Amino acid sequence: MMAYRTFFALLPALLLMACAAQDDDLTKFMNEADQSVVAPVEPLPQVQGFSPKQYNADGLLHDPFMPRKAVVQNTNQPDLKRPKEPLEAYPLEGLKFVGVLSKKNSMFATIQTSDNMIYQVAPGSHLGENFGVVTALAENRQTSKYELKIKETIQDPVSGEWSEQMTTLELQEHQ
DSSP states (O other), rough: OOOOOOOHHHHHHHHHHHHTHHHHHHHHHHHHHHHTTOOOOOOOOOOOOOOOOOOOOTTSSSSSSOOOOOOOOOOOOTTTTOOOOGGGGGGGGEEEEEEEEETTTTEEEEEEETSSSSEEETTOOTTTTEEEEEEEEEETTTTTTTEEEEEEEEOOOOTTEEEEEEEEEOOOOOO
């Protein structure tokens, strides 16, 4: 039993001596590694301090639990409270200008929807999903076709500003 105790007491010393023989390889590797190191990495930039703001109920700061409302001052904004006309339920791309009618010195365009319904429109009528309003119904002298001029009002999704664009529908030939 005494022999086992002696063996276990000497075992760590024997293992350390075996490692000492390989110490030369380790030292050689470390010296070579120091020479092959590239330029040092630039230090990280200083972190700027954070100054917390305290919410106060007297309205000086925005309530974090209420959505913010965009304040947009734009004269192109359409009347959002106006009752919608039937053709405003259809995208402009799904509407066809199929005819022209004349009644008591007034001209009307006939519009066919994607579900084959026919509507009459005149300047001032609204159509399309982008707040389109008919501005003119006239014959194009170059093509000899009737055209329906439409002014659409579109809101930019990022800035919230409204802009206008003109679109033209030409009279479709019957097929």
